[in-house]
Amino acid sequence: MFFLIVFPFFSECCPARACDPSDFVLDDFASRCKDLSGKIRDxxxxxxxxxxxSASRSALLLDAWLSFFLDHGVTPPPIYASMPWPAWENGMRSLGSRIGGLGRGEPVSPEALDxxxxxxxxxxxxDxxxxxxxxxATVTRRFEEIIAGTGSASDALSPAQLAADKEIGQSFALISGMCENAPALRARLSTLYSSLTALSADTPPNNTASAADPAGGEMLLNAEDRRALLELHxxxxxxxxxxxxxxxxxxLQPTASPTSHP
Known part of the structure; x- marks a missing residue:
């Protein structure tokens, strides 16, 4: 368990067993990942x-994680060799920290388990x-495009248009689909989208932003308020x-763009 407590220094103190590309078998690696996931749930x-x-199950989990980290924690397996090292390190650091907390018997929320x-x-x-x-990457790129295209308050998209953005919507829908076995994360995404669409439903189109509401006589959002709401979303x-x-x-990169992988 000690290596999990001093995780930031672990890769410097203990040599990793780098995975030899010639020995790597994807099916074996996948089975190992699934086995580790099962031990986390157990x-x-x-x-x-x-x-x-509980203590013996925790020990089995920590032993399995230590072995996994020694093989792949510092150097990604060949199938993921194209990943930037900081991204791999950040993911492994986050995963190791959470597994360490579970191994110490700390309470785990459904979202933390996911x-x-x-x-x-x-x-x-x-795949x-x-x-x-x-x-x-697509969502991040789209954010930058939206920000770049709203140089003034009068140019601002409405939250309704943001909610209807096809690339953002499709990307989050795909991510939600990948969370089939992570119900807490899927619920989180659903709540975010529901909040976005619910708030945007009350936002008028740009060309009516300064008009009065004929039913209630109230002023609709002006351009500056519309931009502020967009930035909030x-x-x-x-x-x-x-x-x-x-x-x-x-x-996470400010100007990331999608890349294709084999």
Missing amino acids: TELAFRMRFPD LMTLPLELLAQP HLFPFQNAL LGSLRDEVEFLSPIAFWQ
């Missing part, structure tokens, strides 16, 4: 239900992980991308 259940063998199991399940399926990363979405980045071992 340990969480044992502590939550106060099983008498944050431990989903990264491993994605690693086991490159899921790469699209997840591309979705994050963009901030929430960008925070969500930053939150999701370690899950997908992806590095």
Whole structure:
């Protein structure tokens, strides 16, 4: 357990067993990821239900994580060799910290459990992980395009237009689909989208922003207020991308663009 407590210094103190590309077998790696995910769920259940063998399950989990980290924690496996090292390190650091807390018997929320199991399940399926990363990159690129295209308050998109943005909507829908086995994270994304669409439904189109509401006689949002509301929504979405980045071992970049992977 000690290496989990001093995780930031672990890679400097202990040599990693770098994976030899000639020895790498994706199916074996996937099985290892799924086994580790299963041990996380077993340990969480044992502590939550106060099983008498909680300590032994925790020990099995920590041993499995230590072995996994020594093989892949510093150097990604060949299938993920194209990933930037900071993104891999950030994902591994986040995962190791959470597993360490679970191993010490700390309470784990449903969302925190998903944050431990989903990264491993994605690693086991490159055909899921790469699209997840591309979705994050697409959303980030779209944010930058929206910001660049709203140089003045009069140019600002309405939150309704942001909610209807096809690239943002499709990207978050894809990510939500990847969270099939992570119900707490899926609910989080659903809540975010519902909040965005609910608030934007009350926002008038740009060309009526200064008109009076004929029914209630109230003034609708002016251009400056509309831009402020747009920036509020963009901030929430960008925070969500930053939150999701370690899950997908992806590095948040202001001007990222989607890339294709084999």
